[in-house]
Amino acid sequence: MPRIVDHGQRRGEIAEALWRIAAREGLETVSLSRVAQEAGVSKGRVQHYFASREELLGFTATLLQQRVDARVRAQLARVTSDEPLDVVRALLAGILPLDDESRTDALVGSAFFVRAVADPQLCETYRAGNRLMRDVLTEKLAHARDVGRIAADVDPAHESTVLFALAGGLGESILVGDHTAGSALSVVDRQLARLST
Numbered sequence: 001m002p003r004i005v006d007h008g009q010r011r012g013e014i015a016e017a018l019w020r021i022a023a024r025e026g027l028e029t030v031s032l033s034r035v036a037q038e039a040g041v042s043k044g045r046v047q048h049y050f051a052s053r054e055e056l057l058g059f060t061a062t063l064l065q066q067r068v069d070a071r072v073r074a075q076l077a078r079v080t081s082d083e084p085l086d087v088v089r090a091l092l093a094g095i096l097p098l099d100d101e102s103r104t105d106a107l108v109g110s111a112f113f114v115r116a117v118a119d120p121q122l123c124e125t126y127r128a129g130n131r132l133m134r135d136v137l138t139e140k141l142a143h144a145r146d147v148g149r150i151a152a153d154v155d156p157a158h159e160s161t162v163l164f165a166l167a168g169g170l171g172e173s174i175l176v177g178d179h180t181a182g183s184a185l186s187v188v189d190r191q192l193a194r195l196s197t
Helices: 007-025 032-039 043-049 053-077 084-095 100-118 120-146 156-176 181-195
Strands: none
Touching: 007 032, 007 043, 007 053, 007 100, 032 043, 032 053, 053 084, 053 100, 053 120, 084 120, 084 156, 084 181, 100 120, 100 156, 120 156, 156 181
């Protein structure tokens, strides 16, 4: 009986090989041959699933976005209170590299970010993701203001921009060792406390 091949799984395994290369070395060294070597398969196998380097990079960028989205959802699922600022904290924690897996994702994300600066399509993907996160933060901060958890004169859109930028800077600081996961979350907590009434 012929073996059933899960094409989605195979594509994911090849993308994970690219992931490992990007986390260690950036995207400059990524080629179909290099990915095949990392995955332990032939270049022909990689080409069976991805016609070009660009297709493989695009698939991996989408996979990165899905992983970050899943991590944010997992953080939100851990929120057990009705406190709106706990939800804001969970959103921010979901985008910070707080463990080995999210650290690897952040390194890969940094490699893709450098590429996005010169790639209009990838740049727009990043910008759309950033807008979405700021919009969600704005919505949650507006709710916190409406229920009296933050001051009435706080501008939710402005504060969402500040918090998102803070999380981005803290993420980079964690990657280079200026912050630990705990100290980065402490900074987030202090910023949220500043907003509290």
